Amino acid sequence: MKDQASKPLSNTQRAIHELRALIFSGDLSAGSDHLESELAERLGMSRTPVREAALTLEGQGLLEMRPRKGVRILPISTTDMAEIYEVLTELESLAAARAAKLGYDDAALSDLAQAIEDMDAALAAEELEAWAEADDRFHAELVRLGGNSRIKAIAAMMVDQVRRARATTLFMRPLPTQSNEDHRAVYEAIRSGDVETARERHRDHREAAQNIIIGLLEKHRLNRL
Amino acid sequence: MKDQASKPLSNTQRAIHELRALIFSGDLSAGSDHLESELAERLGMSRTPVREAALTLEGQGLLEMRPRKGVRILPISTTDMAEIYEVLTELESLAAARAAKLGYDDAALSDLAQAIEDMDAALAAEELEAWAEADDRFHAELVRLGGNSRIKAIAAMMVDQVRRARATTLFMRPLPTQSNEDHRAVYEAIRSGDVETARERHRDHREAAQNIIIGLLEKHRLNRL
DNA sequence: GCATTTATTTGCGTATGCATTAATGAATGC
DNA sequence: GCATTCATTAATGCATACGCAAATAAATGC
Numbered sequence: 001m002k003d004q005a006s007k008p009l010s011n012t013q014r015a016i017h018e019l020r021a022l023i024f025s026g027d028l029s030a031g032s033d034h035l036e037s038e039l040a041e042r043l044g045m046s047r048t049p050v051r052e053a054a055l056t057l058e059g060q061g062l063l064e065m066r067p068r069k070g071v072r073i074l075p076i077s078t079t080d081m082a083e084i085y086e087v088l089t090e091l092e093s094l095a096a097a098r099a100a101k102l103g104y105d106d107a108a109l110s111d112l113a114q115a116i117e118d119m120d121a122a123l124a125a126e127e128l129e130a131w132a133e134a135d136d137r138f139h140a141e142l143v144r145l146g147g148n149s150r151i152k153a154i155a156a157m158m159v160d161q162v163r164r165a166r167a168t169t170l171f172m173r174p175l176p177t178q179s180n181e182d183h184r185a186v187y188e189a190i191r192s193g194d195v196e197t198a199r200e201r202h203r204d205h206r207e208a209a210q211n212i213i214i215g216l217l218e219k220h221r222l223n224r225l
Numbered sequence: 226m227k228d229q230a231s232k233p234l235s236n237t238q239r240a241i242h243e244l245r246a247l248i249f250s251g252d253l254s255a256g257s258d259h260l261e262s263e264l265a266e267r268l269g270m271s272r273t274p275v276r277e278a279a280l281t282l283e284g285q286g287l288l289e290m291r292p293r294k295g296v297r298i299l300p301i302s303t304t305d306m307a308e309i310y311e312v313l314t315e316l317e318s319l320a321a322a323r324a325a326k327l328g329y330d331d332a333a334l335s336d337l338a339q340a341i342e343d344m345d346a347a348l349a350a351e352e353l354e355a356w357a358e359a360d361d362r363f364h365a366e367l368v369r370l371g372g373n374s375r376i377k378a379i380a381a382m383m384v385d386q387v388r389r390a391r392a393t394t395l396f397m398r399p400l401p402t403q404s405n406e407d408h409r410a411v412y413e414a415i416r417s418g419d420v421e422t423a424r425e426r427h428r429d430h431r432e433a434a435q436n437i438i439i440g441l442l443e444k445h446r447l448n449r450l
Numbered sequence: 451g452c453a454t455t456t457a458t459t460t461g462c463g464t465a466t467g468c469a470t471t472a473a474t475g476a477a478t479g480c
Numbered sequence: 481g482c483a484t485t486c487a488t489t490a491a492t493g494c495a496t497a498c499g500c501a502a503a504t505a506a507a508t509g510c
Contacts, residue, residue: 008501010463035491046465047492052280059284061375068472068491083375090319094311150286150308154379233471235493260461271495272462293461293502 011045015053018043023062023073024163030075030225039071061161075224076165078217084158085213089206091155092139093199095146100190100198102147109191111141116183123180128170135176138183142202145190165225172216179209236270240278243268248287248298249388255300255450264296286386300449301390303442309383310435314428316380317364320371322424325415327372334416336366341408348405353395360401363408367427370415390450397441404434 019039022028040050054071057063064072076084106113118134136159143155182205189198217223244264247253265275279296282288289297301309331338343359361384368380407430414423442448 012463037491048464048466051493052277052463055277055280056284059281067493070491083373086319086373087316087375087379090315091312094315148308148311150312150383154312158375237493262461273494273496276462277493292463295461 011049012052012056015039015043015045015049016056019050019053019057020062020160023057026164026167028073030073030164033070033072035070060157074161076162077223078214081162081165081217082210082214084162085206085210088155088158089203089210091151092143092146092206093203095143095148095151095155096186096190096202097195097199098147099142099145100193100195102145103193104145104190106191109145109187112138112145112187112190115141116180116187119180119183123175123177126175131176132166132170135179142186168222168225169213169216172220173212176209179205182208236274237277237281240264240268240270240274241281244275244278244282245287245385248282251389251392253298255298255389258295258297260295285382299386301387302448303439306387306390306442307435307439309387310431310438313364313380313383314431314435316376317368317371317431318424318428320368320373320376320380321411321415321427322420323372324367324370325418325420325423327370328418329370329415331416334370334412337363337370337412337415340366341405341412344405344408348400348402351400356401357391357395360404367411393447393450394438394441397445398437401434404430407433 019028028034036047036050036054039054040047043050054063054065058065061074063074066072115134115138119131119138122128122131122134139159140156143152146152182201185201186198186205189201244253253259261272261275261279264279265272268275279288279290283290286299288299291297340359340363344356344363347353347356347359364384365381368377371377407426410426411423411430414426
Protein backbone atom coordinates (compact mmCIF):
# COMPACT_ATOMS: atom_id res chain seq x y z
CA MET A 1 0.00 0.00 0.00
CA LYS A 2 1.24 3.42 -0.84
CA ASP A 3 2.22 5.32 2.22
CA GLN A 4 0.24 8.48 2.45
CA ALA A 5 2.61 11.44 2.40
CA SER A 6 1.27 12.53 5.77
CA LYS A 7 2.48 15.84 6.96
CA PRO A 8 5.04 15.48 9.74
CA LEU A 9 2.67 16.98 12.32
CA SER A 10 4.39 19.02 14.98
CA ASN A 11 4.72 17.95 18.57
CA THR A 12 2.39 20.74 19.60
CA GLN A 13 -0.29 19.36 17.30
CA ARG A 14 0.31 15.86 18.56
CA ALA A 15 0.02 17.10 22.11
CA ILE A 16 -3.30 18.77 21.32
CA HIS A 17 -4.73 15.62 19.81
CA GLU A 18 -3.37 13.26 22.42
CA LEU A 19 -4.44 15.42 25.31
CA ARG A 20 -7.92 15.66 23.84
CA ALA A 21 -8.02 11.90 23.49
CA LEU A 22 -6.84 11.45 27.06
CA ILE A 23 -9.48 13.86 28.29
CA PHE A 24 -12.34 12.33 26.33
CA SER A 25 -11.38 8.81 27.29
CA GLY A 26 -11.42 9.86 30.91
CA ASP A 27 -7.78 8.91 31.24
CA LEU A 28 -7.30 12.42 32.47
CA SER A 29 -10.35 12.62 34.64
CA ALA A 30 -12.51 15.65 35.27
CA GLY A 31 -11.18 17.83 38.02
CA SER A 32 -7.78 16.21 38.13
CA ASP A 33 -4.55 18.22 38.18
CA HIS A 34 -1.44 17.45 36.20
CA LEU A 35 1.98 19.01 36.16
CA GLU A 36 3.27 20.18 32.86
CA SER A 37 6.35 18.04 33.34
CA GLU A 38 4.19 14.98 34.03
CA LEU A 39 2.24 15.43 30.84
CA ALA A 40 5.41 16.16 28.93
CA GLU A 41 6.97 12.91 30.05
CA ARG A 42 3.77 11.03 29.36
CA LEU A 43 3.68 12.32 25.81
CA GLY A 44 7.39 11.89 25.29
CA MET A 45 8.23 15.49 24.57
CA SER A 46 9.45 18.58 26.39
CA ARG A 47 7.30 21.02 28.32
CA THR A 48 7.27 23.60 25.57
CA PRO A 49 4.86 21.90 23.13
CA VAL A 50 2.78 20.67 26.04
CA ARG A 51 2.38 24.22 27.31
CA GLU A 52 1.40 25.42 23.85
CA ALA A 53 -1.14 22.64 23.53
CA ALA A 54 -2.52 23.39 26.97
CA LEU A 55 -2.89 27.05 26.08
CA THR A 56 -4.89 26.07 23.03
CA LEU A 57 -7.10 23.65 24.91
CA GLU A 58 -7.63 26.24 27.61
CA GLY A 59 -9.07 28.48 24.90
CA GLN A 60 -11.45 25.68 24.01
CA GLY A 61 -12.67 25.41 27.56
CA LEU A 62 -11.37 21.91 28.15
CA LEU A 63 -8.84 22.71 30.83
CA GLU A 64 -7.41 25.46 32.92
CA MET A 65 -3.81 26.36 33.68
CA ARG A 66 -3.34 27.46 37.24
CA PRO A 67 0.14 28.54 38.26
CA ARG A 68 1.68 26.06 40.72
CA LYS A 69 -1.43 23.91 40.73
CA GLY A 70 -0.87 22.29 37.41
CA VAL A 71 -3.17 21.81 34.48
CA ARG A 72 -6.69 21.11 35.66
CA ILE A 73 -9.16 19.19 33.53
CA LEU A 74 -12.36 21.16 33.80
CA PRO A 75 -15.33 19.30 35.22
CA ILE A 76 -18.81 19.89 33.85
CA SER A 77 -21.49 20.82 36.35
CA THR A 78 -25.21 20.68 35.80
CA THR A 79 -25.13 24.43 35.37
CA ASP A 80 -22.45 24.13 32.71
CA MET A 81 -24.51 21.55 30.94
CA ALA A 82 -27.52 23.84 30.95
CA GLU A 83 -25.45 26.72 29.62
CA ILE A 84 -23.96 24.65 26.87
CA TYR A 85 -27.24 23.20 25.72
CA GLU A 86 -28.74 26.65 25.70
CA VAL A 87 -26.07 27.86 23.33
CA LEU A 88 -26.32 24.76 21.16
CA THR A 89 -30.10 25.00 20.97
CA GLU A 90 -29.95 28.57 19.84
CA LEU A 91 -27.15 28.32 17.32
CA GLU A 92 -28.15 25.00 15.81
CA SER A 93 -31.72 26.16 15.37
CA LEU A 94 -30.40 29.14 13.51
CA ALA A 95 -28.25 26.86 11.40
CA ALA A 96 -31.29 24.72 10.62
CA ALA A 97 -33.24 27.79 9.54
CA ARG A 98 -30.38 28.95 7.38
CA ALA A 99 -29.98 25.53 5.82
CA ALA A 100 -33.67 25.53 4.95
CA LYS A 101 -33.40 28.97 3.44
CA LEU A 102 -30.37 28.05 1.35
CA GLY A 103 -32.46 25.47 -0.49
CA TYR A 104 -30.20 22.44 -0.75
CA ASP A 105 -31.12 19.65 -3.11
CA ASP A 106 -31.28 15.99 -2.09
CA ALA A 107 -27.71 15.33 -3.10
CA ALA A 108 -26.44 18.09 -0.86
CA LEU A 109 -28.47 16.69 2.00
CA SER A 110 -27.31 13.12 1.54
CA ASP A 111 -24.91 13.15 4.49
CA LEU A 112 -27.67 14.41 6.70
CA ALA A 113 -30.01 11.70 5.43
CA GLN A 114 -27.32 9.10 5.91
CA ALA A 115 -26.79 10.13 9.52
CA ILE A 116 -30.51 9.72 10.14
CA GLU A 117 -30.56 6.28 8.57
CA ASP A 118 -27.56 5.26 10.63
CA MET A 119 -29.28 6.43 13.77
CA ASP A 120 -32.36 4.40 12.91
CA ALA A 121 -30.25 1.33 12.31
CA ALA A 122 -28.25 1.83 15.49
CA LEU A 123 -31.42 2.33 17.45
CA ALA A 124 -33.00 -0.82 16.04
CA ALA A 125 -29.89 -2.72 17.03
CA GLU A 126 -29.77 -0.89 20.34
CA GLU A 127 -26.20 0.11 19.72
CA LEU A 128 -25.96 3.30 21.68
CA GLU A 129 -22.37 4.14 20.84
CA ALA A 130 -23.09 3.91 17.16
CA TRP A 131 -26.22 5.97 17.65
CA ALA A 132 -24.29 8.67 19.45
CA GLU A 133 -21.69 8.75 16.71
CA ALA A 134 -24.34 9.19 14.04
CA ASP A 135 -26.11 11.77 16.17
CA ASP A 136 -22.89 13.76 16.37
CA ARG A 137 -22.60 13.49 12.64
CA PHE A 138 -26.15 14.75 12.14
CA HIS A 139 -25.62 17.80 14.29
CA ALA A 140 -22.22 18.59 12.80
CA GLU A 141 -23.60 18.26 9.29
CA LEU A 142 -26.60 20.41 10.11
CA VAL A 143 -24.36 23.15 11.38
CA ARG A 144 -22.14 22.80 8.34
CA LEU A 145 -25.13 23.20 6.05
CA GLY A 146 -26.03 26.35 7.94
CA GLY A 147 -23.00 27.88 6.32
CA ASN A 148 -21.79 30.06 9.17
CA SER A 149 -18.24 29.08 10.04
CA ARG A 150 -18.37 30.70 13.45
CA ILE A 151 -21.48 28.81 14.44
CA LYS A 152 -19.72 25.68 13.31
CA ALA A 153 -16.67 26.41 15.44
CA ILE A 154 -18.64 27.38 18.51
CA ALA A 155 -20.94 24.39 18.26
CA ALA A 156 -17.96 22.06 17.91
CA MET A 157 -16.43 23.60 21.00
CA MET A 158 -19.61 23.17 23.01
CA VAL A 159 -20.00 19.58 21.88
CA ASP A 160 -16.44 18.88 22.94
CA GLN A 161 -17.11 20.27 26.36
CA VAL A 162 -19.98 17.85 26.99
CA ARG A 163 -18.46 14.89 25.21
CA ARG A 164 -17.01 13.41 28.37
CA ALA A 165 -20.32 13.73 30.16
CA ARG A 166 -22.22 12.03 27.39
CA ALA A 167 -20.44 8.76 28.01
CA THR A 168 -22.13 8.83 31.39
CA THR A 169 -25.59 9.99 30.37
CA LEU A 170 -25.85 7.92 27.23
CA PHE A 171 -26.55 4.72 29.10
CA MET A 172 -28.79 6.32 31.65
CA ARG A 173 -31.38 7.68 29.32
CA PRO A 174 -34.16 5.72 27.65
CA LEU A 175 -33.73 4.78 24.00
CA PRO A 176 -33.85 8.05 22.06
CA THR A 177 -36.66 7.12 19.73
CA GLN A 178 -38.27 10.54 19.91
CA SER A 179 -34.92 12.02 18.98
CA ASN A 180 -34.90 10.17 15.69
CA GLU A 181 -38.36 11.41 14.80
CA ASP A 182 -37.19 14.93 15.55
CA HIS A 183 -34.23 14.58 13.25
CA ARG A 184 -36.43 13.43 10.45
CA ALA A 185 -38.79 16.35 10.94
CA VAL A 186 -35.89 18.79 10.81
CA TYR A 187 -34.55 17.10 7.72
CA GLU A 188 -37.91 17.30 5.98
CA ALA A 189 -38.31 20.95 6.86
CA ILE A 190 -34.90 21.79 5.44
CA ARG A 191 -35.55 19.73 2.35
CA SER A 192 -38.78 21.54 1.66
CA GLY A 193 -37.32 24.93 2.42
CA ASP A 194 -39.60 25.57 5.36
CA VAL A 195 -37.39 27.95 7.32
CA GLU A 196 -39.43 28.51 10.46
CA THR A 197 -40.46 24.89 10.81
CA ALA A 198 -36.84 23.82 10.54
CA ARG A 199 -35.89 26.28 13.25
CA GLU A 200 -38.72 25.36 15.59
CA ARG A 201 -38.51 21.63 15.13
CA HIS A 202 -34.84 21.70 15.86
CA ARG A 203 -35.30 23.96 18.83
CA ASP A 204 -37.90 21.60 20.27
CA HIS A 205 -35.58 18.71 19.66
CA ARG A 206 -32.67 20.28 21.50
CA GLU A 207 -34.81 21.51 24.34
CA ALA A 208 -36.29 18.07 24.83
CA ALA A 209 -32.84 16.52 24.85
CA GLN A 210 -31.61 19.13 27.27
CA ASN A 211 -34.50 18.47 29.65
CA ILE A 212 -33.85 14.76 29.62
CA ILE A 213 -30.14 15.13 30.28
CA ILE A 214 -30.48 17.77 32.98
CA GLY A 215 -33.24 15.75 34.57
CA LEU A 216 -31.05 12.69 34.67
CA LEU A 217 -28.13 14.57 36.13
CA GLU A 218 -30.23 16.06 38.88
CA LYS A 219 -31.97 12.80 39.62
CA HIS A 220 -28.68 10.99 40.00
CA ARG A 221 -27.04 13.88 41.82
CA LEU A 222 -24.29 14.02 39.24
CA ASN A 223 -23.03 17.49 39.78
CA ARG A 224 -19.50 17.16 38.53
CA LEU A 225 -18.41 15.09 35.59
CA MET B 226 -7.38 45.07 54.99
CA LYS B 227 -3.97 45.19 53.51
CA ASP B 228 -3.48 47.45 50.59
CA GLN B 229 -3.81 45.34 47.51
CA ALA B 230 -0.49 44.98 45.80
CA SER B 231 -0.87 45.00 42.05
CA LYS B 232 0.12 41.59 40.82
CA PRO B 233 3.33 41.54 38.82
CA LEU B 234 1.53 40.37 35.65
CA SER B 235 3.47 37.91 33.55
CA ASN B 236 5.08 38.74 30.24
CA THR B 237 2.63 36.45 28.49
CA GLN B 238 -0.27 38.42 29.92
CA ARG B 239 1.37 41.69 29.00
CA ALA B 240 1.90 40.39 25.51
CA ILE B 241 -1.76 39.45 25.21
CA HIS B 242 -2.93 42.88 26.33
CA GLU B 243 -0.41 44.81 24.32
CA LEU B 244 -0.99 42.81 21.16
CA ARG B 245 -4.72 43.32 21.53
CA ALA B 246 -4.17 47.04 21.96
CA LEU B 247 -1.92 47.15 18.90
CA ILE B 248 -4.50 45.26 16.87
CA PHE B 249 -7.46 47.38 17.93
CA SER B 250 -5.57 50.60 17.41
CA GLY B 251 -4.72 49.49 13.91
CA ASP B 252 -1.05 49.69 14.71
CA LEU B 253 -0.94 46.10 13.59
CA SER B 254 -3.20 46.45 10.60
CA ALA B 255 -5.62 43.90 9.26
CA GLY B 256 -4.00 41.41 6.96
CA SER B 257 -0.46 42.31 7.93
CA ASP B 258 2.16 39.69 8.77
CA HIS B 259 4.64 39.91 11.59
CA LEU B 260 7.51 37.70 12.56
CA GLU B 261 7.49 36.39 16.08
CA SER B 262 10.95 37.85 16.58
CA GLU B 263 9.73 41.26 15.41
CA LEU B 264 6.89 41.29 17.87
CA ALA B 265 9.14 40.01 20.63
CA GLU B 266 11.56 42.82 20.09
CA ARG B 267 8.76 45.33 19.89
CA LEU B 268 7.36 44.20 23.21
CA GLY B 269 10.77 43.91 24.81
CA MET B 270 10.63 40.23 25.61
CA SER B 271 11.67 36.91 24.13
CA ARG B 272 9.76 34.88 21.59
CA THR B 273 8.40 32.45 24.13
CA PRO B 274 5.78 34.66 25.81
CA VAL B 275 4.92 36.20 22.44
CA ARG B 276 4.20 32.78 21.02
CA GLU B 277 2.06 31.91 24.00
CA ALA B 278 0.13 35.13 23.64
CA ALA B 279 -0.29 34.58 19.93
CA LEU B 280 -1.64 31.08 20.56
CA THR B 281 -4.21 32.55 22.90
CA LEU B 282 -5.22 35.29 20.52
CA GLU B 283 -5.43 32.78 17.72
CA GLY B 284 -8.04 30.98 19.80
CA GLN B 285 -9.95 34.21 20.03
CA GLY B 286 -9.99 34.62 16.28
CA LEU B 287 -7.90 37.74 16.21
CA LEU B 288 -4.89 36.38 14.39
CA GLU B 289 -3.49 33.34 12.72
CA MET B 290 -0.09 31.72 13.05
CA ARG B 291 1.21 30.46 9.77
CA PRO B 292 4.59 28.73 9.77
CA ARG B 293 7.17 30.78 7.87
CA LYS B 294 4.66 33.48 7.02
CA GLY B 295 4.55 35.03 10.43
CA VAL B 296 1.65 36.03 12.60
CA ARG B 297 -1.17 37.37 10.45
CA ILE B 298 -3.70 39.81 11.81
CA LEU B 299 -7.00 38.50 10.54
CA PRO B 300 -8.97 40.87 8.34
CA ILE B 301 -12.74 41.01 8.57
CA SER B 302 -14.67 40.53 5.35
CA THR B 303 -18.28 41.41 4.74
CA THR B 304 -19.06 37.73 5.08
CA ASP B 305 -17.31 37.60 8.44
CA MET B 306 -19.26 40.60 9.58
CA ALA B 307 -22.52 38.93 8.61
CA GLU B 308 -21.54 35.75 10.40
CA ILE B 309 -20.58 37.57 13.55
CA TYR B 310 -23.71 39.67 13.69
CA GLU B 311 -25.78 36.58 13.15
CA VAL B 312 -24.23 34.95 16.19
CA LEU B 313 -24.52 38.10 18.26
CA THR B 314 -28.15 38.60 17.29
CA GLU B 315 -29.05 35.11 18.31
CA LEU B 316 -27.15 34.89 21.56
CA GLU B 317 -27.87 38.39 22.80
CA SER B 318 -31.58 37.97 22.11
CA LEU B 319 -31.49 34.84 24.19
CA ALA B 320 -29.67 36.73 26.91
CA ALA B 321 -32.31 39.44 26.81
CA ALA B 322 -35.06 36.86 27.16
CA ARG B 323 -33.27 35.21 30.05
CA ALA B 324 -32.69 38.54 31.75
CA ALA B 325 -36.40 39.29 31.48
CA LYS B 326 -37.28 35.92 32.91
CA LEU B 327 -34.88 36.30 35.83
CA GLY B 328 -36.88 39.31 37.02
CA TYR B 329 -34.26 41.84 38.02
CA ASP B 330 -35.27 44.84 40.07
CA ASP B 331 -34.39 48.42 39.16
CA ALA B 332 -31.22 48.40 41.21
CA ALA B 333 -29.90 45.37 39.39
CA LEU B 334 -30.69 47.05 36.07
CA SER B 335 -29.04 50.34 36.97
CA ASP B 336 -25.92 49.74 34.87
CA LEU B 337 -28.09 48.96 31.90
CA ALA B 338 -30.11 52.13 32.48
CA GLN B 339 -26.94 54.13 32.91
CA ALA B 340 -25.58 52.90 29.59
CA ILE B 341 -28.79 54.00 27.90
CA GLU B 342 -28.62 57.43 29.47
CA ASP B 343 -25.01 57.78 28.44
CA MET B 344 -25.91 56.87 24.90
CA ASP B 345 -28.63 59.47 24.84
CA ALA B 346 -26.25 62.11 26.14
CA ALA B 347 -23.53 61.12 23.69
CA LEU B 348 -26.01 61.18 20.85
CA ALA B 349 -27.28 64.62 21.79
CA ALA B 350 -23.70 65.87 21.84
CA GLU B 351 -22.96 63.93 18.67
CA GLU B 352 -20.00 62.28 20.30
CA LEU B 353 -19.83 59.03 18.43
CA GLU B 354 -16.89 57.55 20.30
CA ALA B 355 -18.63 58.04 23.60
CA TRP B 356 -21.81 56.61 22.14
CA ALA B 357 -20.00 53.52 20.92
CA GLU B 358 -18.40 53.02 24.30
CA ALA B 359 -21.77 53.20 26.05
CA ASP B 360 -23.28 50.94 23.40
CA ASP B 361 -20.61 48.35 24.15
CA ARG B 362 -21.41 48.69 27.80
CA PHE B 363 -25.11 48.16 27.17
CA HIS B 364 -24.58 44.99 25.20
CA ALA B 365 -22.00 43.61 27.63
CA GLU B 366 -24.28 44.31 30.57
CA LEU B 367 -27.25 42.77 28.82
CA VAL B 368 -25.33 39.60 28.21
CA ARG B 369 -24.08 39.61 31.80
CA LEU B 370 -27.65 39.88 33.07
CA GLY B 371 -28.54 36.92 30.89
CA GLY B 372 -26.50 34.87 33.31
CA ASN B 373 -24.94 32.39 30.90
CA SER B 374 -21.17 32.65 31.17
CA ARG B 375 -20.58 30.97 27.84
CA ILE B 376 -22.80 33.40 26.01
CA LYS B 377 -20.89 36.16 27.71
CA ALA B 378 -17.55 34.79 26.59
CA ILE B 379 -18.67 34.12 23.03
CA ALA B 380 -20.29 37.53 22.66
CA ALA B 381 -17.16 39.22 23.96
CA MET B 382 -15.11 37.32 21.43
CA MET B 383 -17.38 38.29 18.56
CA VAL B 384 -17.38 41.91 19.63
CA ASP B 385 -13.60 41.88 19.72
CA GLN B 386 -13.46 40.53 16.22
CA VAL B 387 -15.47 43.41 14.82
CA ARG B 388 -14.00 46.08 17.06
CA ARG B 389 -11.41 47.16 14.54
CA ALA B 390 -14.00 47.44 11.80
CA ARG B 391 -16.30 49.57 13.91
CA ALA B 392 -13.82 52.39 13.94
CA THR B 393 -14.40 52.53 10.20
CA THR B 394 -18.15 52.09 10.09
CA LEU B 395 -18.94 54.29 13.06
CA PHE B 396 -18.42 57.49 11.15
CA MET B 397 -20.06 56.28 7.99
CA ARG B 398 -23.44 55.52 9.41
CA PRO B 399 -26.17 58.02 10.21
CA LEU B 400 -26.67 59.00 13.84
CA PRO B 401 -27.99 55.90 15.58
CA THR B 402 -31.15 57.44 16.98
CA GLN B 403 -33.25 54.39 16.23
CA SER B 404 -30.69 52.34 18.09
CA ASN B 405 -31.32 54.24 21.28
CA GLU B 406 -35.04 53.73 21.05
CA ASP B 407 -34.42 50.03 20.58
CA HIS B 408 -32.27 49.87 23.68
CA ARG B 409 -34.95 51.52 25.72
CA ALA B 410 -37.57 49.09 24.47
CA VAL B 411 -35.39 46.14 25.40
CA TYR B 412 -34.74 47.64 28.80
CA GLU B 413 -38.43 48.15 29.46
CA ALA B 414 -39.27 44.63 28.39
CA ILE B 415 -36.64 43.19 30.73
CA ARG B 416 -37.78 45.43 33.54
CA SER B 417 -41.38 44.32 33.18
CA GLY B 418 -40.42 40.69 32.78
CA ASP B 419 -41.81 40.41 29.28
CA VAL B 420 -39.65 37.59 28.02
CA GLU B 421 -40.71 37.33 24.41
CA THR B 422 -40.85 41.06 23.86
CA ALA B 423 -37.34 41.41 25.23
CA ARG B 424 -36.11 38.74 22.87
CA GLU B 425 -37.89 40.08 19.83
CA ARG B 426 -37.10 43.73 20.42
CA HIS B 427 -33.45 42.93 20.82
CA ARG B 428 -33.45 40.71 17.80
CA ASP B 429 -34.98 43.47 15.71
CA HIS B 430 -32.42 45.86 17.07
CA ARG B 431 -29.45 43.71 16.14
CA GLU B 432 -30.85 42.82 12.75
CA ALA B 433 -31.41 46.47 11.93
CA ALA B 434 -27.87 47.32 13.01
CA GLN B 435 -26.51 44.44 10.99
CA ASN B 436 -28.37 45.55 7.87
CA ILE B 437 -27.05 49.06 8.19
CA ILE B 438 -23.46 47.96 8.67
CA ILE B 439 -23.48 45.36 5.94
CA GLY B 440 -25.18 47.80 3.61
CA LEU B 441 -22.51 50.39 4.26
CA LEU B 442 -19.70 47.93 3.71
CA GLU B 443 -21.13 46.76 0.43
CA LYS B 444 -21.90 50.26 -0.74
CA HIS B 445 -18.36 51.39 -0.08
CA ARG B 446 -16.87 48.16 -1.38
CA LEU B 447 -15.08 47.60 1.91
CA ASN B 448 -14.42 43.93 1.70
CA ARG B 449 -11.45 43.65 3.97
CA LEU B 450 -10.91 45.54 7.14
C1' DG C 451 16.65 33.19 -22.06
C1' DC C 452 14.32 29.60 -19.40
C1' DA C 453 14.15 25.63 -16.52
C1' DT C 454 16.20 23.00 -13.06
C1' DT C 455 19.34 22.07 -9.62
C1' DT C 456 22.12 23.51 -5.82
C1' DA C 457 23.48 26.67 -2.17
C1' DT C 458 22.12 29.98 1.31
C1' DT C 459 19.33 32.20 4.29
C1' DT C 460 15.75 32.62 7.46
C1' DG C 461 12.14 31.64 10.78
C1' DC C 462 10.12 28.21 13.42
C1' DG C 463 9.67 24.19 16.61
C1' DT C 464 11.31 22.55 20.57
C1' DA C 465 14.76 21.18 24.13
C1' DT C 466 17.17 23.03 27.94
C1' DG C 467 18.50 25.74 31.91
C1' DC C 468 17.74 28.95 35.33
C1' DA C 469 15.77 32.67 38.23
C1' DT C 470 11.58 33.58 40.54
C1' DT C 471 8.07 32.76 43.65
C1' DA C 472 4.36 30.07 45.62
C1' DA C 473 3.64 26.14 48.52
C1' DT C 474 5.23 23.20 52.09
C1' DG C 475 7.38 21.94 56.16
C1' DA C 476 10.52 23.06 60.04
C1' DA C 477 11.86 25.87 63.65
C1' DT C 478 11.12 29.31 66.90
C1' DG C 479 8.76 32.26 70.29
C1' DC C 480 4.96 33.08 73.26
C1' DG D 481 -0.36 24.07 72.16
C1' DC D 482 -0.68 27.54 68.75
C1' DA D 483 0.79 31.02 65.83
C1' DT D 484 4.51 33.10 63.33
C1' DT D 485 8.69 33.29 60.95
C1' DC D 486 12.09 31.19 58.35
C1' DA D 487 14.08 27.62 55.35
C1' DT D 488 13.30 24.29 51.71
C1' DT D 489 11.35 22.49 47.81
C1' DA D 490 9.47 22.52 43.52
C1' DA D 491 6.83 24.23 39.43
C1' DT D 492 6.47 27.79 36.59
C1' DG D 493 7.70 31.74 33.35
C1' DC D 494 10.81 32.83 30.28
C1' DA D 495 15.37 33.46 27.94
C1' DT D 496 18.30 31.09 25.03
C1' DA D 497 20.22 27.91 21.66
C1' DC D 498 20.06 25.07 17.85
C1' DG D 499 18.61 21.78 14.10
C1' DC D 500 15.60 21.54 10.37
C1' DA D 501 12.64 22.62 6.77
C1' DA D 502 10.85 26.13 3.78
C1' DA D 503 11.72 30.02 1.11
C1' DT D 504 14.80 32.48 -1.62
C1' DA D 505 18.79 33.29 -4.28
C1' DA D 506 22.51 31.63 -7.08
C1' DA D 507 24.36 28.64 -10.29
C1' DT D 508 24.23 25.45 -13.74
C1' DG D 509 22.62 23.11 -17.92
C1' DC D 510 20.15 23.26 -22.09
